[in-house]
Amino acid sequence: MAGTGRGRGLTVAALVTGLLGLLLGIGSFTYGRSSYGLGTVRSENMTPTYEPGDRVVWERVDGGEVRRGDVVAFSAPDRYPGVGVHVQRVIGVGGDRVACCTRVGGRERVTVNGKPVEEPYVFQGEADGVHHPYDVKVPRGRLFLLGDHRSNSMDSRFFVADHDGTLPVGAVEGRLTGDRAGLALVGTALLVGVVLVLTGVGLGIGALVVRRRKAPVVPPVPWPVGPAQG
Numbered sequence: 001m002a003g004t005g006r007g008r009g010l011t012v013a014a015l016v017t018g019l020l021g022l023l024l025g026i027g028s029f030t031y032g033r034s035s036y037g038l039g040t041v042r043s044e045n046m047t048p049t050y051e052p053g054d055r056v057v058w059e060r061v062d063g064g065e066v067r068r069g070d071v072v073a074f075s076a077p078d079r080y081p082g083v084g085v086h087v088q089r090v091i092g093v094g095g096d097r098v099a100c101c102t103r104v105g106g107r108e109r110v111t112v113n114g115k116p117v118e119e120p121y122v123f124q125g126e127a128d129g130v131h132h133p134y135d136v137k138v139p140r141g142r143l144f145l146l147g148d149h150r151s152n153s154m155d156s157r158f159f160v161a162d163h164d165g166t167l168p169v170g171a172v173e174g175r176l177t178g179d180r181a182g183l184a185l186v187g188t189a190l191l192v193g194v195v196l197v198l199t200g201v202g203l204g205i206g207a208l209v210v211r212r213r214k215a216p217v218v219p220p221v222p223w224p225v226g227p228a229q230g
Helices: 002-035 181-212
Strands: 036-040 055-059 071-074 086-092 097-104 107-112 134-137 142-146 172-176
Touching (some): 002 036, 002 181, 036 172, 036 181, 055 071, 071 142, 086 097, 086 107
Antiparallel strands (some): 036 055, 055 172, 071 172, 086 142, 097 107, 097 134
């Protein structure tokens, strides 16, 4: 009976632990997939901010939430055949007028709504890089995107015949972030879930072993027999 009781206790512990781990693992995996994306930079178009081979993380946001200056991951197979997720910087949003370039203090500068944009992130300080002037009005619901390496980036400047070079906000997969704390938390929760599931499996095996183990047979105690009466 004692073995049966221990077996039942282990069975309950196995079910509770395994179920908790399963819920935690599935929940964290689902949340991570819906909240974050991972990718690898494949070209030099975002040098020096991101180099080829860099692993990047983006938080999934609605395209309407991005702002000027954000670096976004997006998908545009019609424009970039064979490339999955691409990375560029948002220069103009719906309603903006973006032009290149205006010389300020001896340097070429992109202007947004007539105001020169300070761009400390561009490669070697070149706002143009290819001597390809443009002056576009960004339609509502679309974005004008440029790479940080202006002399080595196939971006909105080269597609002005198609919606002024802009892309729909719906093409945005997410906004790149350097804060990986949220992703690390998701990974930790997933790992804990896996450990709990494995612990539950171990407890379940232990319960089976205990249940199958036979209780030791206790020999009957002989009744005392007195001397025979003569």
